[in-house]
Amino acid sequence: MNIEETIFKRQSCRTYSQTPLDEETIEEIKTFIKQAKPLNKNIKWDYDLVTSNEVKSLLRWDAPHYLLLFSEEKENYKENIGFIFQQLDLYLQSRNIGSCWLGMVSPNSNYKNKNPQQKFIITISFGKPATTTHRKIEEFNRKKLEEITDTADEKLKPAQYAPSATNSQPWYFTHNNDGTYNIYRKNFGFIKKRTIGKWNPIDIGITLAHLYITNKETFNFHIEENPSEKKGYTYEGTFEL
Structure with missing residues (x-):
């Protein structure tokens, strides 16, 4: 595989x-x-x-x-x-x-x-695993694609299956007019911020890795100086696929 x-x-x-x-x-x-x-x-x-x-x-x-x-x-x-x-x-x-x-x-x-x-x-x-390392796609417990992006874009599907701290899936994607994407991280409340919140930035890198793996020739990441804000989320970066 x-x-x-x-x-x-x-x-x-x-x-x-x-x-x-x-x-x-x-x-x-x-x-x-x-x-x-x-x-x-x-x-x-x-x-x-x-x-x-x-x-x-x-x-x-x-x-x-x-x-x-x-x-x-x-x-x-x-x-x-x-x-x-x-x-x-x-x-x-x-x-x-x-x-x-x-x-x-x-x-x-x-x-x-x-x-x-x-x-x-x-x-x-x-x-070496004592059990299987693989599962069927229907066995994933993940948010629907339309829950993590402003447009249900199939190019973002690999990000949907990324692992995250306690399966929090803190990412959200928006589309820009120039064909690039923004990625945002969900802002959790005080308790979650002190626990899974410290690992959620790692989760953002994990889900971006899935997008890189499936778009190796075109993936490019950078940080905008004045990005669009999204309520309840922190801007993490902009990328091309």
Whole structure:
């Protein structure tokens, strides 16, 4: 299965075989990360591949491998991390390797940060799945296309199937007269803002990655100086497909 097809079949994996992946596969994963496209090439970012001995978790399960993701703090740095590593998430699942974004897992006291100048952002688990990594498209619990955009544009369908924190799906798209699109992030109330709100910018990068994967030759992202405002939402950027 190719990466583009995986968008419509992927599902987060929370049950793993504890047998580690072989070294050749790990090296291939590292090569893919190195070649992944950033949303903002001016942001420095990094990752570290660790085991469960170096993370603390509120979950009742663990995985053989974890990626700790780091970044310098610049405009759209969380979106950039989501964009880069959702490409990896799709790559892994296209190879029947389970993966999952984890907001509740972070480095523990055993972890020795190799790059303390950068901020820890989020974790991804991965490994051989104990269950299937794929599902049928009708099994997705997602908002209808017309609920996330001002015009039900089939080009935006890949964004509809992106994962997000607690399936909050915080994105909304509008069409501009020049053929570009704006993407906005929903403003949640005080409680959600303090919980899933800190991960929702990552979700924006994740859904943009789906649009990039399906439009590699034409996708282009930038930030307008004076964008149109949308009530209840925060402007995140403008892109071409």
